[in-house]
Amino acid sequence: MKAPNDFWHFDKDISGCGVFGVIDKKRKLIPGTMPIDAMCTMHDRGNGLGGGFAAYGIYPEHADLYAFHLMCDDQAGLDRAEEIIKQYFDIKISEPIPTRKVLAITESPLMWRFFLSPKADRPKWQDVGEDDYVVNIVMHINNRVPGAFVFSSGKNMGAFKGVGFPEDIADFFRLDEYSGYMWTGHNRFPTNTPGWWGGAHPFTLLDWAIVHNGEISSYGINRRYLCQHDYECNMMTDTEVVAYLLDLLIRKHGLSHEMACKVFAPPFWDEIERMPKEEREAYEALRMVYGPAMLNGPFAILVTDSNGMMGLNDRVKLRPLVIGEKDDMVFMSSEESSIREVCRELDRVWAPKAGEPVIVKLED
């Protein structure tokens, strides 16, 4: 799409972070207390200005409906968003997201959730797939509807996030009452005071969720590349580009998770030169074509979707990432201590190499 006027004039938050993820490959349910305890251990990796969780398998009774989580400045914002949602979806359930009063959190947006199915007779975007249809509406609300923000839009999953330490956010959203087969958590250390709940991690789109520790120095070009492919970055954070890039590379361009990771953290040219011919051609093409989508700068990211979890470091490993395994469970974290806190005895612990993805698929 054409870049909007003043597209170049943007601000971006900078932050350091702690990340944690756990998955049970056989979809056994893990109580919310586990990721909460793990994140508590990494309290010092944040500064109380951002915390959040993504949980999969938490809405089994509505597994075929899109679960939209909204944060709104006020009732008017929610009303405006609902007006749009009504045009495009059949609303099956509309309810507040359960929260409790927490001492540490004095001000919070209005939290609401909808369980939705797309209208059979679409008013717009008749010719696109259902995924794109949903993405378009999410983008429309987030970019064009003042005072309302959709921060979770997948099926049988949900994101919970806000301004505060992760343990306070968990308390606020009553996450101890949820159970899911896969969780990620995030603790944020922004260098300024954004104060906007939408800026916390995880970032989600459909059933994708991303938690990220790092600063993407290539943000400026990643953002322009995405704009060329009709994604408008407006959340003032570089993590957003990871979410959109994954959507573009995996869902739209059909790359495998592995190859998408190689776009983000490609092999060095001198490694490519030493590869056998066919592999060399593949990686040369990958780097030529997806150079603007490469994530340059320090990062450790955890990416989850309905197929499983993926952990990835930048290609010179400038941020920590540790993997732990215990039976059917796999843990990924910034610190081994947080894994040991929730699972003392592990079968295997290792630090993945720079740029080498760790991909854990659900066994179905």
Place this chain on the structure above:
Amino acid sequence: MLFKPISQNFSDFVIDRENDRCINCEVCVRQCSYEAHYWDDARQCVSHDHTKCVGCHRCEAFCPTGCLTIKKNPADFRDNALWTPTYMKHVYKQGDTGGILLSGMGSPADKPIYWDNLQLDASQVTNPSIDPLREPMELTTYLGSKPDKVSFEETSDGPKLTTKIGPQLKLNYPLMFSAMSFGSINLNLHKAMAMAATELGIAYNTGEGGLHPDLYKYGNNTIVQVASGRFGVHKDYLNAGSAVEIKIGQGAKPGIGGHLPGEKIDEEVSKTRMCPVGSDAISPAPHHDIYSIEDLLQLIYAIKESTEYKVPVSVKIAAVHNAPAIASGIVRAGADIVVIDGFRGGTGAAPTMIRDNVGIPMELALAAVDNRLRDEGIRNHASLVVAGGIRCSADAIKAIALGADAIYIGTAALVSVGCTLCGRCYTGKCPWGIATNEARLKKRQNPEVAAKRLANLVRAWGHEIQEMLGGMGLNSIESLRGNRDKLRGLGLNETELDILGVKHAGR
């Protein structure tokens, strides 16, 4: 009437000879191809004529006792903000000759140089800077059309590419030697560029004068140019290089063709250009088979057909007002590389009025073209190369941050082998042995020595680019390409910032 033309009374330079130190060795006499120095038989000593001095500093550099200094003529006209000496001297010359004023090299006019108003970023605390002495720092660049997406087949031996990628020109540095024709500069320098480009793993451009048979062996690092005069163009020539460039325009003289004076056309130039010895080689202003964009498409595909789609085809235009729309048309016409040449680009000869007044700064054209191609979703269909007045690695890296894939360096390359920008290339008497085909002058350039200096220059810039890139926390050039977040403007107005797509420093 004055006994000599009025234009000669007010010389640009004066030759300051310390007579105490002059040993009358006549080195200056032999070095000066303009005969500013001479043996004065009557006085039995070396003497000089200020009016013939072009300010090339050759004599100064070679004087064994260091007795010579070339200075700007301190004779002042009465101060006048409008009628500066430059304009008065122009008028004197034209009163003498009735001709068009000619100039060599890029415009020296005092007009905005945006590189000087752009500052780069560096990492502090929140992301680590990367040290190129300890970590890989990648500058490899591929020029050519890229598909929108690629697909792979998973095999037991790893991924296998199932998308066909068009021909690419691989560069180890995002730098190339700009088009300077054989004829405008001599074979020694063409050979030097070819050798340096080969050693560096980059490319040099033949310019519009064809390719000398001795240089075919450097084809993998050669871009062969096709210009409106079609000098030296034939099937073997097109297939000799690793890319073909169609030259539509040149930054120093947009809208007009080229003129290589007959004096510069010796036997070798004549054979290579396929034109008679001693006759002027004139390139027409337009290509007479390209009167519109659809004609350009035909030429692009004629070249692709004759090279069997094995090399990328480039189209070079001068940076003019509508460059974004023109560039968009060029990409849609099938070009794999678009070159934008800014108004500061060098030349062997250009009408002074055109050089100094036609065209726009490359910085603005580059930003606007990159924006337009992205807005239209076709930026990946062609690589964007820029030329015209890149003085140092910082200029080059800023161009990349604005959106360029690679940079042509011409003037900087010549300066590295001794050019002093005296701007008299069109006389064919270059005392530094660069823009001349006179046997006694051209031998002043040794191809091996010149190649080493050219390679040194590119390596030095490469190191500097790596340092700056690492400082920004990036370890690959593609993460800077078009990443204008790494630039900030200094003292630029809102319109300029908007065109360049950069924020002002402090924001």
